[in-house]
Amino acid sequence: MREIYKLVDVTYKYPNGSIALDNINLNIYKNEVVAILGPNGAGKTTLLKILSGLVFPNKGEVYFEGKKLTDEVLKDKNLMKEFRRKVGFVFQNPDTMLFNPTVWDEVAFSPLHLYSKEKAIEVTDKTLKDMKIYHLKDRHPYNLSGGEKKKVSISCILSIEPEVILMDEPTSALDPKSRLEVMDLIKSFKNDGKTVVLVTHDLNLAGLADRCYVLNKKVIFEGKVKDLFSLNLDELNLDVPEISKLFIKLRDMGYNIDEIPITIDEAVNIISKMLRK
Amino acid sequence: MNNKLFDKTIEHVINYLNESIFFEKYSKYPGILQNMESRIKIITLIIFIIGSVLSKNILTLIVFNLIALILAYLSKIPLLQYLKRVYFFIPIFAGIIAIPVMFNLMTPGKDLIIILDSPHISITYEGVVYAITFTLRVATCVSFAVLIPITTQWNRVTSAMNKLGVPDVVITITNLAYRYIFLLLNFVLDMMHSRKSRVVNKLDMVESWKEAGKAIGALFVKTYEMGEDVYYAMLSRGYNGEIKHIYREQIEIKDILFLLFSIITTVSLVLFDRGIL
Numbered sequence: 074m075r076e077i078y079k080l081v082d083v084t085y086k087y088p089n090g091s092i093a094l095d096n097i098n099l100n101i102y103k104n105e106v107v108a109i110l111g112p113n114g115a116g117k118t119t120l121l122k123i124l125s126g127l128v129f130p131n132k133g134e135v136y137f138e139g140k141k142l143t144d145e146v147l148k149d150k151n152l153m154k155e156f157r158r159k160v161g162f163v164f165q166n167p168d169t170m171l172f173n174p175t176v177w178d179e180v181a182f183s184p185l186h187l188y189s190k191e192k193a194i195e196v197t198d199k200t201l202k203d204m205k206i207y208h209l210k211d212r213h214p215y216n217l218s219g220g221e222k223k224k225v226s227i228s229c230i231l232s233i234e235p236e237v238i239l240m241d242e243p244t245s246a247l248d249p250k251s252r253l254e255v256m257d258l259i260k261s262f263k264n265d266g267k268t269v270v271l272v273t274h275d276l277n278l279a280g281l282a283d284r285c286y287v288l289n290k291k292v293i294f295e296g297k298v299k300d301l302f303s304l305n306l307d308e309l310n311l312d313v314p315e316i317s318k319l320f321i322k323l324r325d326m327g328y329n330i331d332e333i334p335i336t337i338d339e340a341v342n343i344i345s346k347m348l349r350k
Numbered sequence: 351m352n353n354k355l356f357d358k359t360i361e362h363v364i365n366y367l368n369e370s371i372f373f374e375k376y377s378k379y380p381g382i383l384q385n386m387e388s389r390i391k392i393i394t395l396i397i398f399i400i401g402s403v404l405s406k407n408i409l410t411l412i413v414f415n416l417i418a419l420i421l422a423y424l425s426k427i428p429l430l431q432y433l434k435r436v437y438f439f440i441p442i443f444a445g446i447i448a449i450p451v452m453f454n455l456m457t458p459g460k461d462l463i464i465i466l467d468s469p470h471i472s473i474t475y476e477g478v479v480y481a482i483t484f485t486l487r488v489a490t491c492v493s494f495a496v497l498i499p500i501t502t503q504w505n506r507v508t509s510a511m512n513k514l515g516v517p518d519v520v521i522t523i524t525n526l527a528y529r530y531i532f533l534l535l536n537f538v539l540d541m542m543h544s545r546k547s548r549v550v551n552k553l554d555m556v557e558s559w560k561e562a563g564k565a566i567g568a569l570f571v572k573t574y575e576m577g578e579d580v581y582y583a584m585l586s587r588g589y590n591g592e593i594k595h596i597y598r599e600q601i602e603i604k605d606i607l608f609l610l611f612s613i614i615t616t617v618s619l620v621l622f623d624r625g626i627l
Contacts, residue, residue: 106377122582125586126586127582127585127586139431150590153588153590154588156588157586157588158588161587162480162583162586162587163587164579164582164583166579168533168576169576169579169583170583170587171529172506172525172529172530172580172583172584173505173524173525174503174504174508174525174528174529175503175505178505182584182587182589183587183588185594185595185596186587186589186590186592187588188598193596194596194598199483211378211503213374213529214529215503215529215532215533227392229393229587230587233587233588314417331424
């Protein structure tokens with residue numbers, strides 16, 4: 074598998090001197106969905122900002138496609154354009170991403186900076202149609218619902234067809250329908266060969282990931298999401314699905330539970346197998 | 351804290367928000383000004399404003415006023431709303447400013463009403479004519495100026511201004527201010543509601559000012575943080591200090607005819623005003 078990101082001993086301190094990330098080592102490979110989990114203040118968003126080249130570590134190295142990512146590298150206009158074309162970052166709060174007067178201008182912002190005008194118009198219209206939000210194109214972002222804002226902010230980065238998508242809490246503050254839509258989108262990114270890095274508290278969403286890292290300033294776990302259930306989840310302050318909690322409780326009561334489900338479908342399969350036995 | 355004052359403040363904030371959104375509604379109506387190319391529309395209305403500023407005769411100003419009203423009517427703007435906005439508050443303020451001009455101390459002339467004999471203070475005929483002309487001129491200019499934002503979406507106004515030579519940086523700052531003023535006003539509103547929900551007794555004036563100071567501080571911090579995040583969001587989407595806009599409107603024959611009409615009408619009225627015609 075081709076390595077997209079490699080972080081070696083990355084340490085980041087906030088301007089007030091407090092440590093956000095301490096000696097982080099991680100690897101992200103092509104076409105992987107990786108979830109970054111952890112409690113509030115664990116440094117997850119800072120990690121995404123480092124991966125997107127917005128801030129740089131005080132210590133350690135960040136490699137993107139084998140090349141070292143530094144402030145100097147991104148000062149080169151061509152290299153910066155190439156990097157921004159490949160990496161899209163969906164911020165947690167869509168209001169910070171939606172700073173243009175209309176949805177069309179918003180989605181056209183990146184293409185206009187990275188492509189020719191003609192191509193920018195073409196890809197903007199295509200993205201709006203693909204995301205089924207073409208009818209919103211003349212609307213002011215202020216007038217959109219939470220779900221629509223999230224869809225527009227995702228469209229903003231899809232308009233440049235990035236190879237890597239970084240998403241900060243993509244389902245937070247969304248209603249169930251919008252949440253499912255975002256989850257379906259993440260599945261489609263995986264099918265389209267994109268690499269996705271998700272920051273979340275939500276284990277339902279993390280269930281889509283191939284691998285996960287649990288962060289609390291340091292990496293405290295790396296592996297498959299299902300293996301997380303061997304940890305003390307209360308300490309990690311994660312949003313554990315009710316169905317998983319039920320199976321954990323049954324396991325703690327002494328029942329023979331080999332696998333903890335994350336979704337209802339998984340739980341139905343496990344129960345069916347148990348009943349057949 | 352005076353609850354009536356508090357409620358009024360909330361009410362005014364909400365009204366301001368509603369009015370702003372409400373006015374974007376008319377920009378989508380199929381009226382005469384809505385169908386004009388934005389640059390031509392702005393130039394035309396500015397020509398009418400210049401004509402009004404150059405006019406000294408009350409009759410000429412009334413004709414300019416009528417033109418504004420006809421344009422509003424043909425643009426399908428509810429006239430009552432339009433009249434309330436243009437001809438109620440603004441002329442009152444202009445009239446207050448013009449009050450001192452009516453007295454003989456500012457404008458000597460034929461006495462209309464004598465207020466004091468010694469020292470001689472009176473309202474003069476010339477002063478009253480000047481005050482009426484000034485107020486009417488302000489109302490006429492405002493009536494044309496208001497037609498621009500009512501009949502044009504904000505992004506079109508700024509794009510047209512950019513095309514007319516206003517620097518990119520001014521346009522971007524204006525767009526960002528327009529975008530975030532709503533968001534921050536909502537934040538203020540939430541803060542006010544939250545404070546109201548927690549205040550049991552009425553606060554005295556000093557305390558209420560202290561509370562207002564804290565709210566202003568919180569708003570400043572919020573604005574600063576949001577500004578930083580918006581800048582990161584812009585960087586992550588390829589922003590490199592250069593602003594790029596797309597202007598998609600095209601000038602048609604009807605626009606040129608409208609421009610010619612405005613030039614001929616304004617020149618004729620100004621010449622009439624100066625007694626040349």
